[in-house]
Amino acid sequence: MAQAELAPGGHEEHQTTTGLSHKKLLMWAFLGSDCMFFGALIATYLVYKNQSLGGPLPEDVFDILTTSTSTFVLLMSSMSMVLAYSALTRGNMNGFRIWLLSTCIMGATFLGFQVFEFNEFVNHEVHFECSHLEDLTEFERTFADRCDGTVDEVFIEHAGLTPRTNLFGTTFFVLTGFHGGHVTLGVIWLLSMFFYSLRKGGITPAKHEEVDLAALYWHFVDIVWIIIFTVIYLFGVFPGF
DSSP states (O other): OOOOEEEETEEEEEEEEESSSSSHHHHHHHHHHHHHHHHHHHHHHHHHHOOOOOOOHHHHHHHHHHHHHHHHHHHHHHHHHHHHHHHHTOOHHHHHHHHHHHHHHHHHHHHHHHHHHHHHTTTTEEEEEEGGGGGTTGGGGGGGGGOOOOTTTTTEEEOOOOTTTHHHHHHHHHHHHHHHHHHHHHHHHHHHHHHHTTTTTBBTTTTHHHHHHHHHHHHHHHHHHHHHIIIIIIHHHHHTO
């Protein structure tokens, strides 16, 4: 049975028998269902990534340095979210807004990296010299028949990766795109809280359940990305990782 208690801000807060408010219980239920959905997408990717009949594969298109940089930015956004929450509980509203806005900026930066990365994948080109065919990946060697014996020839072939290219492309874009949608939603949510905090009585040290929920959601999104980065990018480029 739900119970009503008086929250620190003086307003009535309804709690369930678990000790959690209805909002937090719903958030945990949402995150639990999201875990299963992401788990299904990751499992689907692992099953089908090596069953593509053609097209570029992870080792052909992934740029680990770029993705590592975007991952670092997203992880730092989790730290800034913690600092924002800490400032709020200490009554430092200016510090809260600064760190919250920093989290939004880093989240948007991560999305910018993803857009750049997707664009690179779609417009991926294979550059090779006929005198160095031994340096090509298995997929890139499919273009080696262009060499007619002239070792000085240099070829540039378009070999972009899209959701329609192969099974790897389909599962990759669905999974990372779904996560990118979550980050976008999180950035919008945090920005709305930033502007809401500017209103008198909007968000205060005694009234911050919305911040609790947003922080929980944001940390979840970051943890999911760590799993995606490890399973898709690191395992994809370094098979023995």
